[in-house]
Amino acid sequence: MSGHGAAIPMSSRPCGPLSGTAEVPGDKSISHRSFILGALCVGETRITGLLEGQDVLDTGRAMRAFGAEVTRHDNGEWSVHGVGVGGFAEPGNVIDCGNSGTGVRLIMGAMATTPITATFTGDASLNGRPMGRVTDPLALFGVQAHGRSGGRLPMTIVGAPEASGVEYTVPVPSAQVKSAVLLAALNARGETRVIEREATRDHTERMLAGFGADISVDTTEAGRVITLQGQPELRPQAITVPRDPSSAAFPVCAALIVPGSDVLVPGIGLNPTRAGLFTTLREMGADLTYENEREEGGEPVADLRARFSPDMKGIAVPPERAASMIDEYPILSVVAAFAEGRTEMRGVKELRVKESDRIDAMAQGLRANGVEVEEGEDWWIVTGRGPDGVPGGATCAARLDHRIAMSFLILGMAAETAVSIDDAGPIATSFPIFEGLMGGLGAKLERSAD
Structure with a gap:
């Protein structure tokens, strides 16, 4: 079953060349943060290009x-x-974050240093995922978290009154953990320092600066040190959300493996903390070019052109690239x-x-589907x-899992025979126009009965 309704079985058949322009939705990471930071301002924030995924x-x-x-x-x-920093009201009902680990973890951080209580839940997938990676550092501010065994949802967060700034070293690369701590620090007195040994996506830092945070x-030598002064007055913004590089990955990769394809994916955010896939594909020999490189809203942006690339070679992806x-x-x-x-x-243990x-x-x-794979706790190798x-x-x-669903549908476009998935419903969480967009390029996707 889908987390949001009945299962939607779908198959993907081998297709002819993919061609055209793939206008993918807005960046999910920036869309989440636009809503949250807008809510922490006093006044109106306007957002264009928001990803309207679940x-x-x-x-x-x-x-x-x-x-x-x-x-x-x-x-x-x-x-x-x-409502301003520290202005959150106590919600009257349980907060349902659906399938979104990013959403629930950032929201926990945003409310953590306001003296209110909120209970969070999600779908079956989200309720099985660990929250301790976020609630442990939030406890440094005085936050209490009461959840199921293993730190799982449903979980009640009791916000900390009169919180003070903390110093925290992120133990494993995680933009969600870093961002939750920074959002909690907004309503804490004094200075908070977050240290990450490996850089992760930096949308939170960029956007906090844009909203007027110090x-x-x-x-x-210790790593990347982010210092935030607590209790600022954030300024409302006009935000244009760039298109999501994680969503762009699907039409780009489909074009690389389907013979004869030539696809343009315009306006993609190429923040260096997010563009590791495109660097890796080019190292493999992909015919992938950046056109019309520019900057929009403080983020680097370009149009990506991907063409069928029959001569790609396997490589060892540098482990330090994983966070990007x-x-x-x-x-x-x-x-x-x-x-x-x-x-x-x-x-890639994460x-x-x-x-x-x-x-x-x-x-x-x-x-x-006939492909040789070896795997370990934090690695896998595809031959x-x-x-x-x-x-x-x-x-x-x-x-x-939306990304698993879309990945196997892309596989079917270039395999010898069709590939099916048991449920395409989760795709709506991040890429609600996937089916129509890929079909418009020439893909052969079909919904089937249970």
Whole structure:
């Protein structure tokens, strides 16, 4: 079953060349943060290009529950009338964050240093994922968290009154953990320092600075040190959300493996903390170019052109690149199946605790479709079969995970025979126009009866 209704089985058949322009939705990370930071201002924040996927809409509903006014206008823009730092009201009901680990963890941080209590839940996938990685550092502010065994949802967070700033070193690379601590620090007295040994996506730091927070970032021997002064008055902003590089990965990778394809994906955010996949694909020999490079809203942006690339070779992806492409390893493993040689992906333990165990999900599904995969606790290796050598033919479990579902549908576009998934419903959480967009490029996606 989907987390949001009945299961939607879907199959993807081998197709002719993909061509055209793929206008993917807005960046999910920035969309989440736009709602949350808008709610922490006094005044109106206007947002254009917001990703209207289920995950982000759940975050918007949560901000309403905390007292902000969140409105969608007829022209597709959104506005948030915020309540200010420390101004969250206690919600009257349980906050349902659906499938979104990013949403729930950032919201926990945003309310953690306000003396209110809130209870969070989600779908079956989210309720099985660990929250201790966020609630442990929030406890340094005096926050109390009461959840199920293993630090799982449903969970009640009791906000800390009169919190003071903390110093925290992030133990493993995680933008969610870093961001939750920084959002909690907004309503804490004094200075908070967050140290990350490996850089992760920095949208929170960039956006906090844009909203007027007193924040600085320094590179030291200890790592990347982010210093935030608490209790600022954030200024409302006009935000244009760039298109999501994680969503762009799917039409880009499909074009690389489907013979004869030539696809343009315009306006993609190329923040260096997010662009690791595209760097990796080019190292593999992909015909992937950046056109019309520019800057929008403080973020680097370009149009991506991807063409069929029959000569790609497997590589060893540097482990230190993992933080900049952690969500893209499933679709990379699909591309690796059509390359020559072995593609090694290491330092990716975080994939075990995403919406699903993504290493296991991809390994099982690729094997079922005739691809050799080796795996360990924090690594897996795909042995490619070349541009026309993947048999396909299997039905794969999506495991309530949007990226797993889309990855196997892309596999089916270039395999010898169709590939099916048991449930395409979770795709709506991040890429609600996936089916129509890929169909418009020439993909052959079909919904089927149970």
